Amino acid sequence: MKKSSFTDSKIKQLSPAKKRYSLTVDTGLSIRVMPSGVKSWVVRIPFNNRVSDITLGHFPEIGKRQACQLAKRERQKYELTAPNGYTFQDAYCLWKSLKRGEIVSYQSEKLRLDKYVVSALARKQLDDITAPMIIRLLKPIEQSGKRATAKRCLMRIREFFDLAVCAGYVLHNPIAGVSRLFKAPKKTPRPSLPWCELPAVIDVICQNANKHLQLIFFFSLYSMLRPGEVVKLRWVWIKQDCLTIPAEHMKMKMKRLHRVPLTAYALSSLNEAKNTSKHKRSSYVFPGQKSSKHANSQILTNFMRQNSFFKNRLVPHGLRSIARSWMADHNVSYEVAEACLAHIVGSSVSRAYQRSDFFEARMQIHKQWDGFIQDCARSAQLTSPKADSIETPSLSQS
Incomplete structure (x- = not known):
């Protein structure tokens, strides 16, 4: 079975054998199947001329995507190339699934995000996105006079990360305090006459x-x-x-x-x-x-x-x-x-x-x-x- 063909449903179908066996799921990440039927996620770490296998948790409590994210964090500790984890697109899709039909401005918010945010960050790994990266993305929008647009984009990005933390995609929200660096949009009442x-x-x-x-x-x-x-x-x-x-x-x-x-x-x-x-x-x-x-x-x-x-x-x-x-x-x-x-x-x-x-x-x-x-x-x-x-x-x- 090729690495790319592994999904949670196919991992669920793996049957135990008389002896334990492991299948590589991604770079450095494998699923270990015990004779008892227990399936564990294992990341292999080569360090100081030694190879160590670190157990990340069990399936199905931890799915493939979350296991990839955990393996990535573990390998980053040893400055190793990490397997792909959750991307910004994943967090965006999670937000859309929860907000569609729930907020009246959903369509306009989606169009704004697609134009100013998602096109630039979609393939970025969530762990690699930092506060300075978001600031560099939104500051030009604010400086062009679209202060309200920049603030709304920042508000929604912060929501993405809050949801990603709750879903276990990332450990913390890297832009929790970034809003302090952006000026509040000026609110002017709509013109009217006496x-x-x-x-x-x-x-x-x-x-x-x-x-x-x-x-x-x-x-x-x-x-x-x-x-x-x-x-x-x-x-x-x-x-x-x-x-x-x-x-x-x-x-x-x-x-x-x-x-x-x-x-x-x-x-x-x-x-x-x-x-x-x-x-x-x-x-x-x-x-x-x-x-x-x-x-x-x-x-x-x-x-x-x-x-x-x-x-x-x-x-x-x-x-x-x-x-x-x-x-x-x-x-x-x-x-x-x-x-x-x-x-x-x-x-x-x-x-x-x-x-x-x-x-x-x-x-x-x-x-x-x-x-x-x-x-x-x-x-x-x-x-x-x-x-x-x-x-x-x-x-x-x-």
Whole structure:
């Protein structure tokens, strides 16, 4: 049997003989099979004109990969060429298997790591990776102005090694304190405008944006939802005067569904979106180019970037800030205002007891808020969606 053909499953199939025998698994590493059936990992160390066999442990308690890593450490003590152990790619694969589906930013994190980290370190032995090596890799990224990227890469590399230590790949995390050498990224709030400037904002939107974009803007403003949540809205989530967004479609930190009260104004906006849509049979409230896809989450962002009025003054997320500031100046209680924005409030203990989402209170707030939006539209001498009476069932689509 060739060395490269050894796997844990094949080692498990090795049968005992009348006498003990050994099979070479890798350079200096062999598996010794005793007549009793006990299988031991043995590393051979030539030193001072003598050859010593050191037992590393038993199979299956120690698998092949871990045995290779232990043999490598043992041979390094005697400055001998060590067999291959666990690589950075192994630690990365372990991280992916645990984080896939568990963190909302998994895909973006994976793309970032593939670009800046894995391509440079994939084949490196974990034991050979040092703190200076990681610093040399990430410092140019930080110096190029991508400070947040460097910090996130460092955070994930530290996670890789923490998991590798727990899995027995390595004995310690070599970069545990490296973060001190990197400056924290500067956090700047997204640009927004005072709520009293909303008439000017509505004026620019209605003068320059097409109908589809206007409806996305108005419903984003009214609902106080995040841009990515607005474009993914489905008709089946709308029942009478309530829009219920499932937990898996909300920001990961929420981990619970979110209900948006729908006033007559909001329902009329949705009805207009349905009547003017190019894809009337689409399951999405705001479909994209294809009926099976929702609108691009950056559609409103791209519009604002291209319009000089909004440049460095307002982004779609800033509409939430406008609404929150308006509520603060109109004596809306803190908990109700935060519930309107689908924010988590209080400690885990307090949330275990307080489970209301203040729906009825928020309905009253939304009525006042949509009244303010329509006043702003009138002051801009514009016509916002009219609050006509609508048959609610027409808004649902199975």
